[in-house]
Amino acid sequence: MERLQTAGIQPTRQRVHIAQVLLTGNQHLSADQVLEKMKHTGKPVSKATVYNTLGLFAARGILREVIIDPARVFYDTNNTPHHHVYNTVTGELSDIDLRHVLSEQLPELPEGTELEGVDVVIRVRPVR
Amino acid sequence: MERLQTAGIQPTRQRVHIAQVLLTGNQHLSADQVLEKMKHTGKPVSKATVYNTLGLFAARGILREVIIDPARVFYDTNNTPHHHVYNTVTGELSDIDLRHVLSEQLPELPEGTELEGVDVVIRVRPVR
DNA sequence: ATGACACTTTAGACAAAGTCTATATAAGCC
DNA sequence: GGCTTATATAGACTTTGTCTAAAGTGTCAT
Ligand SMILES: [Mn+2]
Ligand SMILES: [Mn+2]
Ligand SMILES: [Zn+2]
Ligand SMILES: [Zn+2]
Numbered sequence: 001m002e003r004l005q006t007a008g009i010q011p012t013r014q015r016v017h018i019a020q021v022l023l024t025g026n027q028h029l030s031a032d033q034v035l036e037k038m039k040h041t042g043k044p045v046s047k048a049t050v051y052n053t054l055g056l057f058a059a060r061g062i063l064r065e066v067i068i069d070p071a072r073v074f075y076d077t078n079n080t081p082h083h084h085v086y087n088t089v090t091g092e093l094s095d096i097d098l099r100h101v102l103s104e105q106l107p108e109l110p111e112g113t114e115l116e117g118v119d120v121v122i123r124v125r126p127v128r
Numbered sequence: 129m130e131r132l133q134t135a136g137i138q139p140t141r142q143r144v145h146i147a148q149v150l151l152t153g154n155q156h157l158s159a160d161q162v163l164e165k166m167k168h169t170g171k172p173v174s175k176a177t178v179y180n181t182l183g184l185f186a187a188r189g190i191l192r193e194v195i196i197d198p199a200r201v202f203y204d205t206n207n208t209p210h211h212h213v214y215n216t217v218t219g220e221l222s223d224i225d226l227r228h229v230l231s232e233q234l235p236e237l238p239e240g241t242e243l244e245g246v247d248v249v250i251r252v253r254p255v256r
Numbered sequence: 257a258t259g260a261c262a263c264t265t266t267a268g269a270c271a272a273a274g275t276c277t278a279t280a281t282a283a284g285c286c
Numbered sequence: 287g288g289c290t291t292a293t294a295t296a297g298a299c300t301t302t303g304t305c306t307a308a309a310g311t312g313t314c315a316t
Contacts, residue, residue, distance in 0.1 A: 012282080012293065032273075046295045051274065065198070071303085072273065073198045085237065088244060096235050106250065107224050109213065113252035116216060120248050122234065124241035140264065140311080160302075174266045179303065199274085200302065258316085265310070274301085281294065286287105 007060040014045045018053050019062070026078040028066060028093045034075070068093065068121055083120035090126065135188040142173045146181050147190070154206040156194060156221045162203070196221065196249055211248035218254065 004011040004019060021037055022029070029037070031051055038045040045053075054075050057063040066074040068086050074093065082095045098120070109115060132139040132147060149165055150157070157165070159179055166173045173181075182203050185191040194202040196214050202221065210223045226248070237243060 010283080010292075014294070030273090048275085048296080049294055052294085067195060067198050070193075070195050070201045087238070087241060092238075094238065109250070109252050110215070110220075110222065112255055113215060114255045116251040116253050118248065118250050120246065122237070122246050123244040124237050125244050127240055127242045138263075138312085142265070158302090176267080176304085177265055180264085260315085261313085263310105263312075266308085268306090270305070271303085272301100273303100274299105276299075277297095279295085281292100283292070284290085286289080 003062065007062055009056060009060055009062075014049050015053055015056075017041070017043055018045060018050070019057075022063070022075075022077050026076075026095065028074040028076050030072040030074055032072070066093070067119070083122070085122045085124060088123050088125055096122070131190065135185075135190055137184060137188055137190075142177050143181055143184075145169070145171055146173060146178070147185075150191070150203070150205050154204075154223065156202040156204050158200045158202055160200070194221070195247070211250070213250045213252060216251050216253055224250070 001011050001016055003023070004015060009015060018034065018038065021041060022034065031054055034054065035045070035047055035050045038050065054063060058065045058075065061079065064076040064079055066076045066084060068074060068084060078095055081098050083098050085094050085096055106118070129139050129144055132143060137143060146162065146166065149169060150162065159182055162182065163175055163178045166178065182191060186193045186203065189207065192204040192207055194204050194212060196202060196212060206223055209226050211226050213222050213224055234246070
């Protein structure tokens with residue numbers, strides 16, 4: 001509730017409910033998985049509301065969109081800065097600390113643009 | 129032709145045609161853009177063949193899939209190792225040299241997996 | 257050449273993710 | 287309560303991409 005308020009989000013029944021279900025433990029969930037989760041809690045939320053809410057939470061920094069799979073967006077409840085290892089065969093997605101990957105200095109950004117974020121994806125597959 | 133042969137790809141009429149249109153200059157094109165391009169060359173290629181061919185070229189290392197936009201996959205004709213700057217508002221996508229971004233040492237990969245690739249995306253937006 | 261078999265192309269049906277619209281609910285305020 | 291605005295909802299719709307079944311093309315042995 002407070003987290004939503006702080007982020008300037010009206011804490012409606014559905015939003016609070018989604019927040020409660022999601023913001024426990026670090027997870028990477030698709031919209032469809034969230035929709036499904038809500039169904040099983042006894043208080044289902046409509047598809048449109050799930051999409052609206054995930055989009056809103058992402059825009060306000062409560063969730064992070066992870067664009068890693070051509071077929072769906074994942075929503076990341078770990079909102080500390082970090083990067084990802086993605087197993088393109090099993091679909092397993094895990095977090096890695098960003099210090100291990102990035103050098104401290106980014107290249108110059110294009111004229112008239114500002115940084116929004118840096119995403120690093122290490123794609124792996126099962127051996128053999 | 130030779131490039132396809134070398135990559136173990138049967139150089140059919142359609143595949144050669146697509147290769148000729150794409151492999152001139154560095155571009156980032158969606159499947160739909162490729163389909164459209166082929167229409168305007170006088171020798172159209174079917175949608176299924178465009179998707180099949182792009183997938184095949186990517187699997188054989190002739191093209192590279194860039195998963196950067198939740199709505200479509202881009203195919204990258206620059207097959208040297210590099211990374212990307214993506215303007216999430218304008219959709220502009222440009223290449224950057226990978227040395228500027230990555231430290232030399234990757235973290236340990238999960239057990240039983242091997243590296244497939246590392247993708248770095250610097251997301252930017254217009255100022256103001 | 258002819259036939260046999262595998263590989264490729266194609267149109268269009270289909271699937272899945274996500275968006276939009278119009279209406280109904282709910283919330284905030286007096 | 288009554289008013290106003292924000293949000294939720296069902297379901298139609300759009301877009302990207304996949305699949306299927308049929309036809310076309312290539313390759314090879316005979
Ligand atoms: Mn689904
Ligand atoms: Mn299109
Ligand atoms: Zn994560
Ligand atoms: Zn590129």
